[in-house]
Amino acid sequence: MRGTIVETLLSRLPALPDLSRLRGRRARLVRRWLAAALLLAGLIVLIHPASARGTPGTATVVSARDLPAGATLRAADLRLADLPEPVRPQGALGSVETAVGRLLTGAARAGEPLTDARVLGIPGTGETGRASVPVRLADAGVADLLRSGQHVDVVAAPDALHPASVLAEDVAVVTVSRPEAGGGRAAGPSTQGPLVLLSLPVSVATQVAATSLERPVTVTLR
Template sequence: MLHHLPVPRRLQGRPARLLRRWLALSLLLSGLITLFLPASARGTPGTATVVSARDLPAGSVLRAEDVSLVDLPDDVRPQGATGLPSSVEGRMLVGAARAGEPLTDVRLLDAGIPGSGDPESSTVPVRLADAGVAELLRPGRRVDVVAATEAGHEASVLASAAVVAAVGDQGTRDPKASGAGSKGPLVLLSLPSAIATRVAATSLERSITVTLR
């Protein structure tokens, strides 16, 4: 007849302790997985947001295939974002955008009528003193506007971080003109309205150039 061998006292409570530890570890792992899951997978409600569908260069005029919709949680959705793809189509990017980047109002210009759409912003046409500088500009580029040195005036910065909204046809340049001092095509610059007025007035009296950022 077989007899059960006595279980040592130090082993009697081990299965229960192991079970408790296993449950605690499972709960910890579940919490970590939930924490790092996307908001949509966690069931957190999101808001439809227009993002770039691919990498886009500065100056791109947005088409339907350039954007897509994703749901973003409100705590990470930037201000000025939109959920209407039609509201960004036909508008111009003032800077490069990575694939999946939300497209906010401050990143867009109206391509047909250059300007930011901001009532406190204006677009100023200027003709740069050096045609060669204008040839380096592209829509979306940021520049500093400088009034050149002239009799009785020292060079001065009229505006910082102006956005190039558009550059006139390079073919309008006088083919007989060459080198520094030859007038280039009109360049449209988007600026705060108060500064835009100053730039427009100064451009009538002094030569204007820009420095690239």
């Protein structure tokens, strides 16, 4: 009698879910999610293949070691590196040959990309046709206006024997260096004011260097 009652109660309970069927449904759901993820990855590869394979680099000239301002670049000072376009500077040099023999307008750290704004001279010739001349400016305030790569005219101030004269036109500023305070050196045209390193045509470099030792020199901005 008791068994009959238990059997009757059990028969009225709702049917329990099939656990194997639940596991099958979960497996199918996981497979569907995986298929969707693979499809999405495939679409990304089709639309942006470079992002999936890694952005290809472009050959870029970089400094092989720390270089000072005014250095004439040699092949040993340079190397090529592949840089992705998003980080490659505008105007970056693409071959060592275009940089060799040119003048560096500012100090460069090892691995720094070199651009056309950082070098002076004739590209690809291995010969700049220019010389670096240090000139001390009579007016220190003018030096504060100068920056590497800027073009100026070099002017000699008048004295008892000479009128003011333009020594060189359209020359490039390589760097500006100011004298240390308390240097204790004698005053004179060659020891006063900031020292400006100029990139000049060889034909006038000697004249500018010699005149700057005898007369105060300044520059006019272009």
